C-alpha cells in the first residue's frame with residue numbers, strides 16, 4: 207500500500223516536472239514554429255500536423271482508460287481517471303488527461319484526495335444565472351487543472367424528456383434555451399482555466415434504460431427545435447474543445463457513427479471546429495464511424511469490442527476506405543482545440559486545492575438553485591428563537607446525498623458515511639457530501655434540536671409531535687445506467703412524511719433527489735424545498751435558506767408532473783435497478799418514440815395537451831413577492847426586446863426571475879421561453895428591465911433549407927412568473943424573416 211502510494215507520487219511528480227520542462231523547451235525551440243502564439247489555433251495545428259508521423263497521428267486519435275482495469279495496470283503517466291492520451295514529447299504535446307465530469311473531479315487522485323462537488327446541474331439551471339454557471343465551471347476547471355487534468359468531460363446537456371431518467375441531475379432541464387445558455391456559460395468557465403470542456407451526450411441520450419442500443423426516434427425538424435438547439439446554443443456560447451457522442455442510436459444509427467448528427471449538423475451546419483470523442487464503449491466500427499465524423503475513440507481497449515481506431519482503422523486507410531485526409535482532419539481538430547483552449551501554452555500543473563474558496567462557489571450555486579415549492583402561512587423562514595426542532599431522516603446527521611455514476615465526486619475527506627446502502631459497486635457507492643444539515647441547523651437555533659433517522663416512523667412522528675417544527679429530509683438516489691420505473695418516493699418515505707405531518711402541521715420537507723417525484727402528502731405539509739443533490743456545502747446552503755439568511759430564488763428548470771400518467775410515455779419498459787430493489791419490469795425497448803412530444807418537450811407538451819402539472823416550468827416561491835407592470839415590446843435591430851417594470855411588493859429583500867414567453871402564430875396554447883432576467887430587489891424596490899428574445903425562438907427550423915425561418919403574423923408575448931402564470935401581455939406583428947444567433951432579417 208505504502209509502496210504503491212510512493213510510486214504513484216513519483217509518477218505524478220515526474221509527470222508534472224516533465225510537463226513543465228516540456229513547456230519551457232517547447233516555447234524556446236525554433237524547430238517548433240507552432241509555439242508562435244501570434245498564429246491562430248488553426249495555423250498552429252496545421253504546423254504540428256505537418257511534423258507528425260503516422261504513428262503519432264494514430265496515437266492522438268484514441269485514448270486509453272486512465273485507471274487500472276480488469277487486470278490491466280494503470281497506464282504509466284495516467285492520473286487514475288476516465289481517459290489518457292500519452293504526451294508526444296518530441297513535438298512538445300502534453301498528455302491529454304481526461305476526467306469526469308460536470309459537477310467536479312469525479313475520481314480521487316493518486317493520493318486518494320477528493321474534490322469539491324457542485325450541486326446537481328439542475329440546481330445551477332434552476333438559478334437561471336449564467337454568471338453562476340460560469341463560476342461553477344471555473345471552479346471545477348480550476349480544480350481539474352490543479353489535479354493535473356486538461357480535459358474535463360463536463361457539459362452534460364441532454365434535455366429532460368422524462369423525470370425518471372437516472373442522469374437528469376447531471377443535465378440542465380427541459381428547455382433548450384435555458385439549458386443551452388447555462389451549459390454554454392459553464393463550458394466557458396471550465397475553459398477559462400485552460401481545460402477543454404466536453405459537451406455531451408450528443409444527442410438525445412435522454413434515458414439510461416437500454417442506453418447502449420435504444421434508438422431515439424425523432425423527426426429532424428423536431429430534434430433541431432429541441433435537443434439540437436440546446437447543443438447549438440451551448441456550443442455557440444462556450445466554444446467547447448470537444449463534443450462527446452452518445453451511447454444510444456438516433457433514428458436507428460448509433461450516435462457515434464451518425465453522419466447526420468456529426469458531419470451534417472455539427473460540423474457542416476454549425477461549422478464546429480473542435481473534435482468529437484466517443485462515449486466510453488460507444489464505438490462499433492472504424493471506417494464507418496470515422497467517415498461519419500467521429501474523431502477520437504475513448505478507452506476502446508477497456509470498453510469497445512476492439513480498439514477500432516488502431517489496427518482496423520489503419521487497415522481502412524490502407525484499403526482506401528478512409529482517406530488519409532480524414533485522419534489528418536481528426537488530428538487537426540484535436541490539436542486545434544488544444545491550442546484554442548490553451549492546454550499546450552499553459553500546461554496543467556498539480557497543486558493544492560482551496561477547498562474553502564471552492565466550497566463557497568458550490569454553496570452559492572445551491573443557495574441560488576434550490577426551489578421553494580410550497581410555503582403555507584409563511585412557515586418559512588424559520589426563526590432561530592424556536593424552542594425545539596425535530597430533524598428527521600435523509601442521513602441529515604451525516605451529510606447530503608450525491609447522484610451516482612461517472613459524475614459522482616468523492617469528497618475531500620472521503621464519504622460522509624461508512625454505512626453504505628447498496629450498491630457498493632459502480633454506479634455506486636452513494637456519496638454523502640460531509641455537510642450535515644443537522645449540524646448547520648443546530649448552530650442556528652437557541653432551542654433544542656433533536657434527530658431521528660426516520661426508520662422507526664412512529665418514533666419520528668412522536669418526536670415531531672413534541673417539537674415546534676419538524677424538518678424531514680427525503681432522499682432518492684439516482685445514478686447513471688438506470689432509470690427509475692416510477693415517480694414514487696422510495697423506502698417508505700411517503701409514509702414517514704405523512705405520519706410526521708399528521709403529528710405536526712409545521713412540517714417542512716427538504717428533497718434531495720434527481721427531480722420530480724409524486725408527493726401524495728403535499729397538501730398536509732407546511733413547506734417543501736427542492737434541494738436537488740445539494741453539493742459540497744449543501745447542508746449549510748439548505749439551512750441558510752430555511753432560516754432566511756438567503757432568499758430562495760430557484761425556479762424549476764422542468765415541469766413537475768403530478769405522476770407518470772401525465773407523461774408522454776407513462777411506462778419505461780425495463781426500467782429499474784435490482785441492487786436497490788427496483789425490479790425491472792419487462793425488457794428494455796429497442797426504440798423510444800420522441801415524436802410523441804417532438805419539439806414540445808416538457809411545458810410545451812403540457813400546454814399542447816391542456817394538462818396541468820403539479821408545478822409548472824419556471825415556478826418557484828420566495829419569501830417576498832414580485833409584480834410586473836408596463837410591458838412593452840419593440841423590434842430593435844433585428845431583435846425583439848421586451849421592457850417592463852418589476853417590483854418587490856413584499857417586506858423582505860429577494861431575487862426574482864421574470865420570464866418572457868412567446869406564442870408563435872398558429873401554435874395554439876404552446877408558448878416558448880424566449881428570454882429571462884434575474885434581478886435582486888430590496889423590499890419595495892422597483893426596477894426597469896429589458897429582456898431580448900433569442901431570435902431562433904421566434905422561428906421554426908426548416909429542414910429543407912437548414913435555416914431558422916420566421917413566419918409572418920401575430921406574435922403574442924407574455925411576462926411570466928412561470929410558464930403558466932403571467933402578469934403582462936403584449937403582441938407584435940412581424941413579417942416573414944430568417945433568424946440566426948444574433949438577429950433576424952426580413953425576407954423579401
Ligand code: BGC
Pocket residue numbers: 288306307359406485486612
Ligand atoms: C459516461 C460519460 C463519461 C464516461 C467516462 C460514460 O459511462 O456516459 O458521461 O464521461 O463514462 O467516464
